[in-house]
Structures are given as structure tokens and as C-alpha cells.
Amino acid sequence: MDAMERAFAEARAAFGRGEVPVGAVVVQDGRVVAASGNRVEETRDPTAHAEILALRAACAATGDPRLTGADLYVTLEPCPMCAAAISLARIRRLYFAAYDPKGGGVEHGAKVFDHPTCHHVPEVIGGLRESEAAQMLRAFFQDKR
Amino acid sequence: MDAMERAFAEARAAFGRGEVPVGAVVVQDGRVVAASGNRVEETRDPTAHAEILALRAACAATGDPRLTGADLYVTLEPCPMCAAAISLARIRRLYFAAYDPKGGGVEHGAKVFDHPTCHHVPEVIGGLRESEAAQMLRAFFQDKR
Numbered sequence: 689m690d691a692m693e694r695a696f697a698e699a700r701a702a703f704g705r706g707e708v709p710v711g712a713v714v715v716q717d718g719r720v721v722a723a724s725g726n727r728v729e730e731t732r733d734p735t736a737h738a739e740i741l742a743l744r745a746a747c748a749a750t751g752d753p754r755l756t757g758a759d760l761y762v763t764l765e766p767c768p769m770c771a772a773a774i775s776l777a778r779i780r781r782l783y784f785a786a787y788d789p790k791g792g793g794v795e796h797g798a799k800v801f802d803h804p805t806c807h808h809v810p811e812v813i814g815g816l817r818e819s820e821a822a823q824m825l826r827a828f829f830q831d832k833r
Numbered sequence: 834m835d836a837m838e839r840a841f842a843e844a845r846a847a848f849g850r851g852e853v854p855v856g857a858v859v860v861q862d863g864r865v866v867a868a869s870g871n872r873v874e875e876t877r878d879p880t881a882h883a884e885i886l887a888l889r890a891a892c893a894a895t896g897d898p899r900l901t902g903a904d905l906y907v908t909l910e911p912c913p914m915c916a917a918a919i920s921l922a923r924i925r926r927l928y929f930a931a932y933d934p935k936g937g938g939v940e941h942g943a944k945v946f947d948h949p950t951c952h953h954v955p956e957v958i959g960g961l962r963e964s965e966a967a968q969m970l971r972a973f974f975q976d977k978r
Binding site: 733743744748769770773776790793797799804805807 | 873874877878879880885888889892893896897898899912913914915916917918921922923934935936937938941942943944945948949950951952
């Protein structure tokens with residue numbers, strides 16, 4: 689299973705738990721070191737986005753707060769909180785699926801990586817399997833109405 | 834003890850642990866519901882900034898991921914990750930001490946609250962006991978050299 693497929697599996701599992709369906713996976717040296725879905729509702733923690741949980745789990749697994757050379761795969765453009773955490777964790781490449789004009793902080797809004805004070809800027813590859821991720825999010829929010 | 838003094842006490846304790854000296858306190862209904870210092874080194878977690886830990890602890894204490902009506906006191910201008918988390922947690926007022934031109938994300942850099950896609954913008958009061966906080970940070974980084 690490739691890393692983005694694993695991120696989609698985490699997003700689908702989050703959907704099943706009634707969470708906004710987003711999944712994230714950290715890959716280092718060709719190996720998945722952490723994978724998580726969004727758990728904001730379950731944990732009542734507004735910071736429990738898929739990316740934050742995956743980054744924290746990867747740091748715990750490796751014992752290193754800097755994930756040098758690691759890549760993050762996520763099904764949605766990260767929000768500004770997650771984008772800044774990705775920079776703090778020294779992620780090498782960020783791959784994401786759907787763009788998020790309303791909440792994203794990479795290509796939209798705060799554009800966290802686009803400021804000279806951003807100390808570490810990952811390579812960014814957006815729009816992978818974009819329509820599939822967007823469709824899952826639409827289905828989720830239609831269910832909620 | 835007022836809330837900012839409590840945040841300074843958390844910052845001094847962080848200094849004593851060898852952490853970048855930043856402290857944060859969440860106050861709701863006139864009561865301190867959470868207080869934390871920076872624990873990035875201790876926990877090997879790049880997201881373990883004082884603000885994130887205090888917000889998570891406040892949500893855990895109240896059982897609510899939205900800290901409506903709560904205020905956050907922090908000894909340093911929050912970075913973009915923490916600023917975005919403050920917005921997600923629906924903090925009413927953000928009080929901070931030292932400005933951070935190099936790493937801040939409120940008055941500097943990404944200016945997280947200054948974008949129309951930022952769904953919740955707290956009232957911001959910066960520069961309280963600014964020189965005292967800046968002096969503590971300078972002392973910390975001088976020790977490290």
C-alpha cells in the first residue's frame with residue numbers, strides 16, 4: 689500500500705468515527721513511522737488534527753523531535769497550525785490531496801511557508817488524488833446537514 | 834498571583850529544565866484552568882510549546898474543545914502553530930509579553946489572524962511586561978552559547 693493510500697485509509701476510518709475525514713502518514717527511510725486520522729471530536733482536543741497526531745507519533749517512535757528526511761502525506765491541505773508544525777518537525781516533503789481554500793494554510797490564507805521568518809520550508813506537492821479526497825469531505829459534510 | 838505572573842513562573846520553570854523559557858496560562862471565568870511551560874526538549878515533541886500544552890490541558894479540564902470566553906496569557910508572541918491553535922480553541926483574548934520578530938506569527942511573519950479565512954480572531958494585547966520576558970529569553974540563549 690503506498691503512503692497516500694494509507695492516508696486515505698486513515699481518513700475513511702476518521703469518517704467512520706464521525707470525525708472530519710482527514711488522514712496523515714509520516715514516511716522515513718521508505719517506512720511508515722506513523723499514521724493517524726483526525727481525532728478532534730473523540731479527544732475533545734482542537735489540536736488533534738491528523739497531521740499533528742502523526743507528527744507527534746513519529747517523533748515518539750523515533751525519539752527525535754526533528755524528522756529530518758521524513759515526508760508527510762495528508763489527504764487535505766494542512767491548516768496554518770499543521771503547516772507550522774510540519775516546519776517545526778523539519779519535514780522534507782509535504783504531499784497533500786485536496787486543496788482547502790477555506791481552511792488551508794499552505795496555498796491559501798496565512799501561507800505559512802511563504803514568509804522569510806519560516807525557518808524550514810518543505811517541498812510541497814499538492815493535488816494528488818484531489819477529487820477523491822474532496823468527494824469524501826463533501827460526503828461527510830452532506831451527512832452532517 | 835495574576836495570570837501573567839503565573840505564566841512568567843511557568844517560563845522560569847521551563848528555563849530551569851533547559852527549555853526555551855516560555856509559559857502560558859488559560860483563564861476562564863476568572864479561574865486558572867491550565868498552566869504550562871514549554872516542554873519540547875523533555876518530551877522530544879516539536880509541538881509541545883507552552884501554548885499548545887496549556888490549550889490541550891484546558892480542553893481536557895473542561896471537557897470542551899472550544900474554550901469560549903477563555904483568555905490565554907503567554908510570555909512570548911505565539912508562533913504560527915500556536916496562533917492557529919488559539920483560533921481553533923476559540924480563545925477570546927490573547928495577552929502576550931515579548932514580541933517575537935523572528936518566530937512570531939501574530940504581529941510578524943504569517944500573521945495568522947490577519948487573513949479572511951481565519952475563522953475566529955481573538956482580541957490581542959501584546960507587549961505586557963515585554964522587557965522582563967525579553968530579558969529572560971536573552972539570558973537563556975546567552976547560557977546556551
